[in-house]
Structures are given as C-alpha cells and as structure tokens.
Amino acid sequence: MGLGDGIRRNIAKVSKEERDLYIDAVKQLNQIYYSPTGSRTDFPAGHVSYWFKQDEIHQSSHIHGCPAFLPWHREMCNRYEALLRTIHPELSLHYWDWNLDPSAMPDGQGGVINIFDADFMGNADGTVNGGSVGEPLLSAGFYLVNPSDPNPGDGKFRDNRSPVVINKPNPNDPSTWNYPPHYNPADPPKTLTRNKQAGPPPVGVPGSRWAKDADFFNANTWEEFRDLMYGYEQGTSQNSAHGEAHGYIGGNLRNPHISFRDPFVFLLHSNVDRLWAMWQLQPGHAERLDPTQVYNTEGNTTGTGDIESDAFWGILSPLEPWAGFTAQTTATGIIENLLPIRPWFAPENEENQMGNYKTSMDVSVVTPPSYDTAPHSN
Numbered sequence: 001m002g003l004g005d006g007i008r009r010n011i012a013k014v015s016k017e018e019r020d021l022y023i024d025a026v027k028q029l030n031q032i033y034y035s036p037t038g039s040r041t042d043f044p045a046g047h048v049s050y051w052f053k054q055d056e057i058h059q060s061s062h063i064h065g066c067p068a069f070l071p072w073h074r075e076m077c078n079r080y081e082a083l084l085r086t087i088h089p090e091l092s093l094h095y096w097d098w099n100l101d102p103s104a105m106p107d108g109q110g111g112v113i114n115i116f117d118a119d120f121m122g123n124a125d126g127t128v129n130g131g132s133v134g135e136p137l138l139s140a141g142f143y144l145v146n147p148s149d150p151n152p153g154d155g156k157f158r159d160n161r162s163p164v165v166i167n168k169p170n171p172n173d174p175s176t177w178n179y180p181p182h183y184n185p186a187d188p189p190k191t192l193t194r195n196k197q198a199g200p201p202p203v204g205v206p207g208s209r210w211a212k213d214a215d216f217f218n219a220n221t222w223e224e225f226r227d228l229m230y231g232y233e234q235g236t237s238q239n240s241a242h243g244e245a246h247g248y249i250g251g252n253l254r255n256p257h258i259s260f261r262d263p264f265v266f267l268l269h270s271n272v273d274r275l276w277a278m279w280q281l282q283p284g285h286a287e288r289l290d291p292t293q294v295y296n297t298e299g300n301t302t303g304t305g306d307i308e309s310d311a312f313w314g315i316l317s318p319l320e321p322w323a324g325f326t327a328q329t330t331a332t333g334i335i336e337n338l339l340p341i342r343p344w345f346a347p348e349n350e351e352n353q354m355g356n357y358k359t360s361m362d363v364s365v366v367t368p369p370s371y372d373t374a375p376h377s378n
Contacts, residue, residue, distance in 0.1 A: 004090035008274065009372045011094040011267055012105035012113050018091070023120050025087035026051065026263050027140040032086075035342045040156075040186035043178050044342045048186045050083055051142070051263075053341075056185035058260035059164055060339035061307065061320045065233035067298040068313035070226060071360035074273050075319050078369065080266055095270035095371070098245050099213065101200040116196070121264050124249065126195030131251050133192045137263070143192035157190040158183055162257030165308050166339060174325075174340055189261050195250030202244075209240040216241075216275045217282060222296040225279050229272065242272055277368030281375065289368075291361040299361075302333030311335050315360045323358065324351025332359070 002009075003018050011019070030051040038046010048056060054076075063072040081093035096102055096115075103114045103124065116124040122133035132138070138145065144152045159182040166183075170176040182190075204212035211228040219225035223236075231237030245268055246253045252262045259265050280288040287293040295301075301314030313335065318327040321341040328334040343350040350356060358365065370376045 006092060007370045007372055008092045008270055009094050010097050011115060012100065013108040014094055019120050021088045022091055023136060025084045025091055027136065028087045029083055030141055035348060038342065040184055044340045044345055045184055045186045046342060052185055054080065055258070055260045056341055057321055059257055060341050062163060062257065062311055063313045064256055065230065066313045067295065067301045067315050068317055068360050069230060070276050071365045072313065072319055073269050075365055077266060077269055077273055093266060093270050095274050096267040098201050098271055099203050103196065124194040124196040126250060131193035131195045133194060137192065141188055143189045152190065156187045158187050159190055160255065160258055162255055163308055192261055193251035194253065197248050201248050208244065209238050210244045211239060211241050213275065216279055219279060222294060222298065274371045274373060277371055278374050280368050289366060291363055291366045294366055303328070303335045304333055306336040308337045317359060319358055319360065322351065322356045327351065327357060
C-alpha cells in the first residue's frame with residue numbers, strides 16, 4: 001500500500017501526489033487558528049495559527065538534554081501528524097533519512113529528488129538570497145515578505161532571540177504578564193533561513209559525533225541509545241547525532257529555540273523517532289515497549305531547573321504544555337518559568353481534557369508509530 005496506510009516513510013520515496021498533499025496541509029495549518037475568538041493582544045495570545053503554535057509549544061518547554069527529550073518529541077510529532085490529518089486524513093508524518101543528502105536522494109525508482117525546491121520545502125542553499133527559504137513558504141506567510149526591512153509589518157514580527165523571557169511585573173499573577181517586543185506567537189517570524197552543508201551528512205565518519213544507524217540499533221540499554229542521540233546535550237559524552245543533524249541543515253535549524261519555525265524540522269524529528277522505534281522493536285526486547293522498563297535507570301527521574309536557563313525534564317515530568325501550566329508538582333519535580341499557552345490555559349483550559357495530562361510513561365508515548373523500516377506496532 002502507500003498513501004493512507006498510516007505508515008511513515010522515507011520522504012524521498014513517497015509519491016509526488018503525497019508530497020503535494022503534505023505541503024498543502026502544512027500551508028493550510030497556517031490558516032487555521034487555536035483560540036480563534038482571541039486576539040494577539042491577549043496574554044497568552046489568542047488567534048495563533050496551528051502552524052505558529054508549533055514554535056510556541058517548542059519554545060515554551062525547551063525539552064533538550066534531558067531524559068524526556070525523546071518521549072516529549074514523540075508526543076509533539078504524534079500531535080503534529082494528527083493536525084496534518086485534519087487537513088488530509090490520508091497523510092503520515094514521513095521522515096528524512098539522514099544518511100542521504102536531502103537535495104539529492106534516490107526516489108526508489110531510478111531517479112533522484114531534491115526536496116529543497118519551490119514545490120516542497122523551499123531553498124536550503126545559504127548562498128541564495130542569504131539562505132531565505134522562499135517558496136512555497138514565503139507566500140504562505142511562514143515569514144515576512146521583506147526581511148531586510150528593519151520594522152516590517154508595523155513591527156508585528158518575531159525576531160530570533162532565544163530563549164524568550166516574558167515580562168512578569170507581578171511574578172505571582174499571570175494576568176500582569178506580557179511578551180517582550182518582537183515575540184508574540186501570533187506574529188510571523190521576520191526571517192526563515194537554511195544553510196545546508198554540501199554533500200551528504202557525515203554519518204559514521206570518525207570525529208563527526210554522528211553515530212551510524214547500526215550503532216543505534218545495537219545499543220544495549222536506553223542510556224546507550226539516548227547517549228548516541230544526544231549525549232553532548234545531556235553532558236554524558238561528545239555524541240550528538242540529533243544536534244549534528246540540526247547543524248547540517250543550518251539556519252533556523254541550528255538554533256534549538258527557533259528550529260520549529262521550519263517545517264523541515266518535523267521530517268528530521270520523525271527520523272529521530274524512527275531510530276528510537278527501531279531500537280525499541282529489536283527482537284528479544286519486549287521490555288523496551290514496557291513503560292515501567294524502557295527508560296531503565298532514568299525511569300524515575302523528575303524535573304528540575306528553569307526553562308529560561310537550564311531545564312531538566314525527567315521521565316515523570318508532565319508533558320508540557322498539554323498537561324497545563326499548573327501541572328508541575330513537588331512529586332514530579334517543578335520546572336520553573338513555564339510560559340502559559342492557550343488552549344492549554346485559561347480561558348479554554350484544554351489541559352483538563354482527557355489525554356492531555358500524561359508523562360513519558362504513558363503507553364501512547366512509549367508505543368512507537370509505524371515506519372516503513374519497522375513493523376506495525378498499533
């Protein structure tokens with residue numbers, strides 16, 4: 001089968017029809033709004049598009065270099081795939097196989113495909129227009145038309161500062177809080193750029209810090225697997241496959257706080273999740289599908305720190321922002337300076353809906369999606 005079978009595939013090998021449906025769904029998500037009756041002048045902002053909400057979600061939580069990194073990003077990818085399916089139900093969140101140069105990937109039928117063209121993901125050449133992504137995302141409002149203007153859109157744009165620190169005149173009263181200049185999630189980013197390195201990624205090259213796929217599959221423990229993926233970020237080694245993938249594409253992708261303004265990031269993170277799924281599904285390892293065993297010695301970790309500096313999200317931490325602004329407790333470890341986000345905050349309060357309060361232990365998070373390189377698991 002293919003289109004509509006629920007399997008995430010190598011994006012180079014899906015049909016042109018499906019790629020067209022995929023980018024159409026991405027663009028349409030920027031025309032549908034959370035809290036549609038709200039206003040950009042609200043705090044938290046209302047009338048934020050489904051697409052711009054992805055950046056707001058990612059910045060608000062900043063879950064990197066910690067045990068919850070893989071499960072939290074799986075939850076985000078799963079929710080994004082569900083959004084794509086609200087536009088075209090037959091779609092799946094496909095992946096970029098990072099062994100391949102995305103500008104020259106075999107399509108499985110004797111041809112070669114460049115996904116960085118004006119029909120799909122847009123420009124990734126840093127020498128063209130300063131690396132601006134261009135079409136098809138420019139005219140769809142994913143960033144401003146004239147990024148050279150010092151004050152475009154009457155000042156209604158987001159800049160590239162990171163991390164975002166919101167203004168809190170009264171730290172104990174969210175009704176007094178507001179956004180700093182040029183960070184309102186309802187506004188488009190001023191720029192969106194890439195600067196892809198030439199040739200294929202240096203996967204497995206000595207000194208690259210980028211492990212081969214086989215190294216991931218052969219990891220004996222959760223700790224070994226996640227160390228290969230982001231050991232440098234967690235401070236356990238120099239391994240950094242996830243970080244190197246972001247840096248290979250460059251531009252927005254190089255900055256973890258603003259990387260989710262680029263739709264390509266979901267193809268990258270779908271591949272991160274695919275490798276984790278394949279590790280989980282290695283024969284003879286049923287414990288990797290057991291929420292009480294999969295995370296091994298990190299299964300009882302709680303949260304500490306502050307998203308404005310160095311948050312450490314544990315496996316027992318509620319998955320934010322969906323669990324809600326007040327979900328942090330002493331039992332799970334309180335992360336400070338969360339950004340309240342609608343609709344998982346007043347006035348919609350969707351954090352109270354069934355299924356929104358969960359941790360990395362939830363079976364819906366531990367159970368991997370289906371990929372073309374792994375058997376169905378649902």
